[in-house]
Amino acid sequence: MSIPLNTIYSYFETGDFPTQEQFQASWASFWHKDESIPTNKVAGLDSQLQNKADKNILETHISNPDSHTGYLAKKDASNLDNTNVQAWKTALGVGELPENLATVDNGGQFGNVYSKDQSNERFLTFNDYVNDDRKIRADKIEALGLTTLIEAKETTISGFAANAGSYQFEDNDFIAIPDSSGNFSLYMFKGNEKTEVKNYLATGLSNVTIGMVEGLQTALNSKMDKPSATGNFSYVASVKNGVVTWSPILMSPNYMVYWNGIEFMAANVAYQQGKVGIGIGSPSEQLHVIGRVQTDAVVLSMNTETRNNQLTYDGTKFYGTNVSNIKRPFMFSDYEGEVELWSNLTDTQKTNLKTIMNGGWSTGTMSAALISPPIVDQTKNQPSWITLKGANLNLNPTTFSVELLNIDTNIYTTIPGSQIQLFTTGLDLVFWFNFNTIPEGNYKIRLWNGVAYYTTPMTLKSLSKLVEFDMTSIVWTPLKADGSTTSGSYGNNGYGTITPGGVWTALRSSVLFKENEDFSLSFKINSQLPISNQVNYVGIVSGLIPLSTVNNFSIEWKYQDYASWGGSGNVLLNGNLAGTGSTNFTDTIYITRQGTLYSVMVVKGDGKVHYFNITTPAVPVTLGLLGIVGTETLTIQQIYSLNQ
Known part of the structure; x- marks a missing residue:
């Protein structure tokens, strides 16, 4: 069996090592000079030989004296009839006999009338x-x-x-x-x-x-009786033991007939206007088959038309056209076919396929437009929460990685996966890290989504000489339900820790940050809610708004006792449910402002993280509490300006 040239070429491509079998198969596909080529292997030879006369037949024809007796006279004129004889006579100028002269047979010569004896033998009187x-x-x-x-x-x-x-x-x-x-x-x-x-x-x-x-x-x-049946039928006769049986040929319009051993019946094959149908009496195509077809092979002629539900071949590819008349090529299962397929995809289609191959997680072009906070205190031996905002940040949790790149030393530090929070929206990524464990410097964040790396264009600064806000200068102003106020300073070893107790309705700090000043603030709130249906708030309040007993928080952390919320102690973050727990809360809140964008993250006592962003004017900022009834303790952990 011959091997196609394209296959042989593939055996001997650069860098390939043909096997013994491939080498032998390649040479076996050609004729050797020592081998005779059969005539049926020479294209067109058999048809040319059919146009040649057989030598033996031709020689026999030439030597046969009767070969041309139809138009050539023999030497003895034995093949001439009367018409021929008359023609010869005319050509030779021999005189004619009278037309009314009768002649009888004479030996080997035949006359033109019967003799008396011949007449008596032939005719009855x-x-x-x-x-x-x-x-x-x-x-x-x-x-x-x-x-x-x-x-x-x-x-x-x-x-x-x-x-x-x-x-x-x-x-x-x-x-x-x-x-x-x-x-x-x-x-x-x-x-x-x-x-x-x-x-x-x-x-x-x-x-x-x-x-x-x-x-x-x-x-x-010796004759057969005609069929006795009536009707417009065709009949077929069969003879068995000398008995003739006529059977009608049962036909249907357009259908061919077949013999079932007893009679002719209408077959399942129809013919109409040059078209053949199998299983259908009115075929719409040259060959119209209802049902499945089994065959060893199908040879398609070149066809470039586009019709619904059709398979075609244009000389290079096979195509399938769907019911909507959309024509698509079949892909060959090789590398070149795969490359061609991907080359014809749009960027969006490529991204979608990569996402599917990555378990449904993003493989699109990652981007980060914000790192919050952009500055961390390297001297604090405690976790610092970092937020990335961008696009396609919903990384595959089984294959992703987050690294810190020191752009001064090109040393990478990998963030453990247990310290990273992913969000399905792909717009945010949050992680915590103790920057006290690595040198201070300028860091970029590099992400791996299982397919590609992305390095943030902006940097995260880890500074050991970060100027922190003087929390001892904070002045707190409480407000009772009767409207009376008093002021005082609160502090505990440099941390802003306050425990106002249950005598105040509202409590607010002095202005911590000026208008349009970027900042990073983190504080811990510990609360016990002994009274049913009590709602408490903690958050930031505009310094332009007077102290009040109504809720005028720009950003709030709302916690409510379990009695009014089904016995689970729900917590809401700016109106959205952020978690459940007991009536005792120990939560840490991180707020970063860059321009008018506020990034807020809450780390609950059970380790769960809740995160949201809000855009609101960059007003002067104070810290406040509202609805103080139980025992609350607010501890400012870190507070500093980002404009240094």
Whole structure:
């Protein structure tokens, strides 16, 4: 078996090492000079040889004296007829015999009339075939050459003439008209119109039985009876044990017939207007098949048309067209076909496929527009929460990585996966890290989504000389329900820790940050809610708004006792449910402002992280509490300006 050239070429491409089998198969695909090439392997040779005359037949034809006797005269003129002889006479100028001269046979020469003896041998005399009444004798009918005798079903010659189209007979044939006694009257058809009674001559023979005519019964026995069934059918006759059986051919319009061993039946194959249908009587295509088709192979001619539900081949590719008339090529299962497929995809389609291959997680182009906070205190031996805002940050949790790159030393530090919070929206990524464990410096964040790396263009600064806010200078102003106020400073070893107790309705700090000043603030709130249906708030309040007992927080952390929330102690972050727990809360809140964007993150006591962003004017900022009834402790952990 020959190997296609393209396959052989693939065996010997640069860098390939053909196997022994591939090498042998390649050489076996060609003819060796020592091998004879069969004639049927030479294209067109057999058809050319068919146009040549066989040598033996030609030589026999040439040597055969009878080869051209139809138009060449033999030497002995044995193949010439009278017409030929006359033509030769004319050509040779030989005199003609008188036209009225009769000649008889003379040895090997044939005359143009019978001799008397020949006439007596060949013809019956009148007295030989008539009786005394000068009627034709029945026993001489066969001798007269009247061998075709038509047995009619009609009982009168006029009835037979009217139905003559049902019979096959010619001039001079005899018609036997039966009577009720089984005898016949004979008529001879003299010619012309078969439907006219005058063209049938009475022979004068009547009361003739079949047995009276020599050989008639034998002749009739050799004929088959016509089918007795009625209707517009075609019939087929079968003979078994000498018995003839007629069966109708059961046909349906357009359908072909087949023999089932007993009779002809309509097949499942139809033909209509040059089209063939299998299982359908009105095919719409050249070959229309209803049902499945099994074959060893299908050879498609080149076709570039586009039609619904069609498979085509344009000489290079196979195409399939769907019901919407959209034509798509079939892909070959090789590297080149795969490359061609991906090359024709849009960038969006490529990204979607990569996302699917990555378990449904983003493989799109990652980006980060914000790192919050952009500055951390390297001297604090505690976790610092970092937030990235951007796009396609919903990394595959089984294959992703987050690294810190010191752009001064090019040293990478990997963030443990347990310290990273992913969000399905892909807009945020949050992690915590103790920057006290690595040198201070400028860091970029590098992400790996399982397919590609992305490094943030902005930097995160880890500083050891970060100027922190002087929390001892904070002045807190409480407000009772009766509207009375008092002021005081709160502090504990440099941390802003306050425990106002249950005597105040509202408590607010002095201005911590000026208008349009970027900052980073983190504080811990510990609360116990002993009274049912009590709602407390903690958050930042605009320094432009007077102290009040109503809720005027810009950003709030709302906590409520479990009695009014189904017994689970729900916590809301700016109106959104942020978690559940007991009536005792120990939560850490991180707030970073950059421009008008506030990034807020809450780390609950059970380790769960809640995060949101809000855009609001960069007003002067104070810290406040509202609805103080239980025992609250607020501890400012870290507070510093980002504008240093």
